[in-house]
Amino acid sequence: MSDSTTTDEKVLQLVVNRGEAGDERGQDVTYEIPRVKGMVVLDAVLYAQGHQDQDLAVRWNCKAGKCGSCAAEINGYPRLLCKTRVEDLPADKPVRVQPMQTFTRIKDLVTDVSWNYEMNKQIPPFTPREDKEWRWQQRDVERAQEMRKCIECFLCQDVCHVIRYQRSNKPKFAGPRFFVRTAGLDYHPMDALDRAEFLKKEAGIEMCNVTRCCTDVCPEHIQITDNAIIPAKERIVDQFHDPVKKAVKGT
Amino acid sequence: MQDLQTRNQTFVAHVGEGAAGRTARTDDWWVEPTLVAVGLVIFIIYSTWAALVGNNYASGPYISPFYSPLIKIPGLEWISPAIFVLWVPLGFRGSCYYYRKAYYRAFFWSPPACAVSERPKEYQGERAGVLRWLPIVHRWFLYLSIIVLAILWYDAIRAFDFDGHFGIGLGTIVLLVNAAMLTFFTFGCHALRSLVGGNQKCFSCGMGGDIRYNSWKIVSVLTRQHPMWAWLSLYMVAIADLYVRLLAAGVLQDPRIF
Numbered sequence: 001m002s003d004s005t006t007t008d009e010k011v012l013q014l015v016v017n018r019g020e021a022g023d024e025r026g027q028d029v030t031y032e033i034p035r036v037k038g039m040v041v042l043d044a045v046l047y048a049q050g051h052q053d054q055d056l057a058v059r060w061n062c063k064a065g066k067c068g069s070c071a072a073e074i075n076g077y078p079r080l081l082c083k084t085r086v087e088d089l090p091a092d093k094p095v096r097v098q099p100m101q102t103f104t105r106i107k108d109l110v111t112d113v114s115w116n117y118e119m120n121k122q123i124p125p126f127t128p129r130e131d132k133e134w135r136w137q138q139r140d141v142e143r144a145q146e147m148r149k150c151i152e153c154f155l156c157q158d159v160c161h162v163i164r165y166q167r168s169n170k171p172k173f174a175g176p177r178f179f180v181r182t183a184g185l186d187y188h189p190m191d192a193l194d195r196a197e198f199l200k201k202e203a204g205i206e207m208c209n210v211t212r213c214c215t216d217v218c219p220e221h222i223q224i225t226d227n228a229i230i231p232a233k234e235r236i237v238d239q240f241h242d243p244v245k246k247a248v249k250g251t
Numbered sequence: 252m253q254d255l256q257t258r259n260q261t262f263v264a265h266v267g268e269g270a271a272g273r274t275a276r277t278d279d280w281w282v283e284p285t286l287v288a289v290g291l292v293i294f295i296i297y298s299t300w301a302a303l304v305g306n307n308y309a310s311g312p313y314i315s316p317f318y319s320p321l322i323k324i325p326g327l328e329w330i331s332p333a334i335f336v337l338w339v340p341l342g343f344r345g346s347c348y349y350y351r352k353a354y355y356r357a358f359f360w361s362p363p364a365c366a367v368s369e370r371p372k373e374y375q376g377e378r379a380g381v382l383r384w385l386p387i388v389h390r391w392f393l394y395l396s397i398i399v400l401a402i403l404w405y406d407a408i409r410a411f412d413f414d415g416h417f418g419i420g421l422g423t424i425v426l427l428v429n430a431a432m433l434t435f436f437t438f439g440c441h442a443l444r445s446l447v448g449g450n451q452k453c454f455s456c457g458m459g460g461d462i463r464y465n466s467w468k469i470v471s472v473l474t475r476q477h478p479m480w481a482w483l484s485l486y487m488v489a490i491a492d493l494y495v496r497l498l499a500a501g502v503l504q505d506p507r508i509f
């Protein structure tokens with residue numbers, strides 16, 4: 001361990017923001033890691049854990065960008081540790097890793113994301129249609145398939161400013177991940193429900209101001225804002241707000 | 252839920268620590284919001300001036316898009332005719348989903364960039380005050396904009412008519428490109444995309460599924476490019492106005508291509 005920030009082609013300065021549960025600010029600890037061509041930031045963290053600080057806590061599973069466990073913030077930007085190559089980061093600065101800031105810390109880089117699972121339970125589940133034959137074409141499921149690429153890394157939840165800087169919004173705002181999941185259900189051709197009312201009333205989708213950071217950070221490149229949130233906002237306008245549509249429908 | 256509430260309240264809001272513009276990001280995150288702010292301010296200054304001067308808006312077969320259709324109301328000649336037109340594109344762009352992103356980030360810093368803090372306040376998002384009307388009025392401005400767009404195409408076609416003779420000048424090209432860019436911008440509108448195919452659970456299950464699916468596909472391509480067309484068409488309108496203005500003022504001569 002050292003706190004020098006000099007650069008060396010062979011040595012990577014890895015700064016990890018560490019702390020125990022309840023210590024949200026944490027403390028930066030610097031590790032010197034041998035650079036290996038093609039290494040990802042998770043490799044560096046695991047090297048520090050294996051060789052220098054055995055109690056450094058980090059969550060990971062697949063190391064293939066598919067389980068969503070290793071979500072954190074690298075140089076302040078929400079990313080997957082296992083999908084971020086060290087050589088894609090500026091070589092003249094140390095690489096600094098901190099836990100996702102929108103969730104409480106359990107230890108070091110591991111955060112408590114259980115709020116997400118509570119939110120998930122509130123979504124009206126898939127409800128099969130009884131009145132149709134179960135046949136459909138590829139074009140009918142394309143939109144739902146995009147939503148189902150989600151790996152539940154919760155990076156989009158982490159970056160969303162609605163809850164990141166206003167924690168008290170959490171109980172009334174489901175967050176982009178669950179706008180994606182709800183869209184996946186709503187777009188299913190054999191689903192009988194329309195979740196616009198849920199999105200408006202329980203999920204607080206109108207608090208989103210379409211500034212698109214969720215889309216920017218999504219490692220699965222789901223077009224969260226364009227394909228999940230905006231179509232939902234348009235449906236809410238159709239059903240609840242547009243006086244012209246309402247008059248036409250006679251409601 | 253109770254349990255969730257208490258957990259969230261006991262969380263120390265240390266991110267941003269109560270101020271705007273705080274971040275652990277080490278890259279130049281401020282470049283994008285600054286460029287957007289500068290780009291919008293330059294356009295706003297130019298267009299306000301061009302709309303208020305009320306002269307030099309037509310030359311030969313050309314008319315400035317700021318002044319088309321030319322509306323002159325008897326008794327109100329002292330008001331620049333542009334005022335009767337420009338509220339449509341202003342309302343359309345001001346309520347557009349892309350421009351909302353652009354100005355929420357660049358002017359309101361809500362947030363200034365991703366993972367960069369905003370001023371702590373009771374955040375309501377697009378539920379608050381006049382913002383809740385933006386998605387509602389956007390579709391009405393879309394319908395009006397399609398009418399204005401048709402007029403701009405008419406102007407572009409009239410720009411081939413040099414006193415009864417077919418011709419092509421640089422101004423013809425300018426007005427054509429302007430109309431084309433505005434078309435790509437307008438037809439990528441999210442409200443239009445939802446109108447043509449958004450409310451459909453299953454394209455193959457109902458009547459007209461093919462038409463709806465295909466038009467939804469086309470609009471979706473333009474929607475993906477919406478930010479790009481938003482900027483190109485914004486500046487192209489200003490360039491078209493400036494070009495006609497310089498011709499009318501006698502500063503430039505229109506080169507004839509044909």
Ligand code: SF4
Pocket residue numbers: 156159160161162175176207208209210211212213214215224225229
């Ligand atoms: S677009 Fe909406 S949901 Fe996504 S990060 Fe921004 S405010 Fe949150």
Ligand code: SF4
Pocket residue numbers: 068149150151152153154155156157176177180214217218219220221222224
């Ligand atoms: S939508 Fe994208 S960013 Fe959000 S949880 Fe799923 S994969 Fe992660």
Ligand code: FES
Pocket residue numbers: 343346347348349350389436437439440441442443477
């Ligand atoms: S969303 Fe940009 S014009 Fe409608």
